Amino acid sequence: MDIEQTALPGIGLRHEFTTRSGRRVGVVSHRTGRRDLVIYDKHDPDRACETVKLTDEEADALVELLGAPRIVQRLNALHEEVEGLVSLQFPITAGSPYAGRPMGDARVRSRTGASIVAVVRSGQVVASPAPDFRLEAEDIVVVVGSPESTSAVADIVTHG
Numbered sequence: 001m002d003i004e005q006t007a008l009p010g011i012g013l014r015h016e017f018t019t020r021s022g023r024r025v026g027v028v029s030h031r032t033g034r035r036d037l038v039i040y041d042k043h044d045p046d047r048a049c050e051t052v053k054l055t056d057e058e059a060d061a062l063v064e065l066l067g068a069p070r071i072v073q074r075l076n077a078l079h080e081e082v083e084g085l086v087s088l089q090f091p092i093t094a095g096s097p098y099a100g101r102p103m104g105d106a107r108v109r110s111r112t113g114a115s116i117v118a119v120v121r122s123g124q125v126v127a128s129p130a131p132d133f134r135l136e137a138e139d140i141v142v143v144v145g146s147p148e149s150t151s152a153v154a155d156i157v158t159h160g
Contacts, residue, residue, distance in 0.1 A: 014038075018045075035059040060124060087117070087142060088150040090157070094137040097160040104131025112152040114145025 006014045008028065016026035016038075024040035039050040054062065092099050098106050109115055119126045119133065120140040126133065135141070135157075143153045 016040075037062075063124070084146055085144065086147050086150055087144045088154060089120075089140055089142050090154045092135050092137055092139040092141060092157060096135070096137070096157055098135050098157050099137045101135060102131060103129055103133045103135050106135075106153075106156055108143075108153050108156060111156060112145065112149040114143050114149035114153045116141055116153070117144050118142040 001017055003015055003017045006016070008014055010031075012028060012030040012032075014026055014028045016024060018024050023042060024045040026038040026040065028036040028038060030036070033056060035054045037052040037054060038048050041047040041049040103116060103119075117128060118141075119129050119135070120142070121136065121138075141153075141157060143150045145153070
């Protein structure tokens, strides 16, 4: 799917795509942090027929509703396509040596070959977290790799 990005001087960025049914949908990300969900007229893709202004909380809820299931679907599709690839989800406990520390401190990929592809915190999905992403107790870490490498990540994050 092609997502078009357009700079809106003085406002922010607009991202748009066309659905399979031909509807044009966009999100305007304002410099202020506000997000607008825009649905364009089916017969005139330059005319917005509906704009929904979203608060930060509403935008987060929409991302959660749309994002979390998609990540799981993509992981499941990868499992079907690539023999030997598994994903493992496990919590960061309060006793973990990495709770409160940047994820990169664990050096997971270099030590195991597996990758942390997402972290779920309080129902919010952080996809592809950067090495400076700070892990917290009760985060759920999603790891992809071989059965052995994903188990090794669980052991590292639990015991060090």
